[in-house]
Amino acid sequence: MSRLPFPAALLFTVASFSVSFNASAAEISQGAMLSNSCAACHGTDGKSPGAIPKLHGKSAEFIENALMEFRSGERDSxxxxxxxxGYSDEEITLIADYFAGLN
Structure with a gap:
């Protein structure tokens, strides 16, 4: 079994970390991007200034379930x-995760 020379092994390791970091960053920025449509009413940080319900402090599960119920018509709105x-299941999950992560 041959081994990679040290510089090549180091480059391979750094490249591996870079790929996994970039994938995570892409998901986070997609959730943040999708949440922009929520900002006008719920605030950019989920802390609605008025009578609109606050998303700040809510769990991802709560936000995701609420969005699914709104989408199906099960919850009045x-x-x-x-x-x-307008959102897929995956996009709803990304939005819910984004707001839950702001806590």
Missing amino acids: TVMQRHAT
Whole structure:
């Protein structure tokens, strides 16, 4: 079994970490990007300044379930069903994870 020379092994290790870091960063930025449509009503940090419910402090599970219920019509809303209908299950999860991670 041959071994890689030290510089090649080091480069391979660094490249491996870089790929996994970039994949995580892409998911985070996609969740942040998707959450921009929520900011006008719920605030960029989920701390709504008015009568709109706050998302700050809510779990990802709570936010995801609420969005799924709005999308299906199971939960009554004025505008949330129209917003939620535009997102896939994966996108809803990314949005929920983003807001839950702001705690």
